[in-house]
Amino acid sequence: MTKIGIVGLGLIGGSLGLDLRASGLEIFGVSRNPKTCEIAMELEAVNHADVSLEILSQTEIIFICTPIDKIIPTVERLTLELNLNPETIITDVGSVKAPIVERCSQLWPNFVGGHPMAGTAEQGIYAAQKNLFVNRPYVLTSVETTPEKSVEKLREIVQKLGALLYDQCSPIEHDQAVAWISHLPVMVSASLIDACIHESDSNIQELAQKLASSGFRDTSRVGGGNPELGLMMAHYNREALLVSLSQYRQSLEQVIDLIENENWERLEEFLEKTQQLRGRFCS
Known part of the structure; x- marks a missing residue:
């Protein structure tokens, strides 16, 4: 069973967890708030949840679902603090791609920029909902150095979500x-x-x-x-x-x-x- 990590269990992270877990993947969630971890478990958005990034050490794909300004620092921590398998894919869901992809690709060669164009006016784990991404655009912004096999794995994830894949545009x-x-x-x-x-x-x-x-x-x-x-x-x-x-x-x-x-x-x-x-x- 593919192990998926999610950092940030709000609307997007929680919704990703709900759909990917329902599709048979094992979900490991991280939140700074212990209560959010408990709620995510109760809602069955994740199989496992913790406040520590250590829980993600054995995951194969990690989604960074934090606010934009926390994406790069989170990738820095993941790459410095965890002994990740070099094959591990790190991706994000930020609505800005160029500065994030440029920096994160330097930190982790297996980084793939991503942006699901979905959401609601609500925030937090209680706003998470199933099928949030169905028929909504999901953009992958690979660059010349991005491993094609990593992009292909994320394409498969996007298909599981029922989203509309767009992967032919640059970050800029x-x-x-x-x-x-x-x-x-x-x-x-x-x-x-x-x-x-x-x-x-x-x-x-x-x-x-x-x-x-x-x-x-x-x-x-x-x-x-x-x-x-x-x-x-x-x-x-x-x-x-x-x-x-x-x-x-x-x-x-x-x-x-x-x-x-x-x-x-x-x-x-x-x-x-x-x-x-x-x-x-x-x-």
Whole structure:
């Protein structure tokens, strides 16, 4: 039975454990919180759980499911503190790939960058759910030095999860693409909330809060998410995010200009175009 290690038993780590254990793999989980280890065992997300990385010494594939800023330090600890088999595969689930893959591949030649594009607004082990990854994109960002046999093993894992595999993009390509469809929306959504809060008339602001419905709920959801995750996106994917923000600012200024000049025909054309093009991103 293949032994799988998971460091970080939150939404993603716990969900990975649930599905991979259900597929017949033996799961070893690590969390800094002893209570989380207990809950993961109770939920049957893992077969074994501990606060020490030592539990992972005999695993064959290790998933790092920590916050982005903890991924590299975790790989450093794994490679320094454990006598891992050189064939052991280490992978991560971070939403930024270039800086992580560059450093972790130096630390461990058998490192494969990964990013499952799945999640919910909830956090923690209790948010873990079965089939979270079904029909959701799962990106593997190998580089020239990545062993092909390691990538192939992870492809098999992705298939077990029922996810949609994307393994033909570089870490840099991944980061720019994700900046557009994940990291930029967080910043735009957060800015929307901030702009609304700065309405100077308290009566109008209160009324807006009472009237807010599905449109505001949908467009503000990611901006009201985990602040730590948003900060890590900006910190580790800074250059790609700035490219996206700059282009977004140009588009917004275009809309402002059309409205200021009462160019309703051009505005209608703009909205018709965005209506048609949205389908390229959301099927």
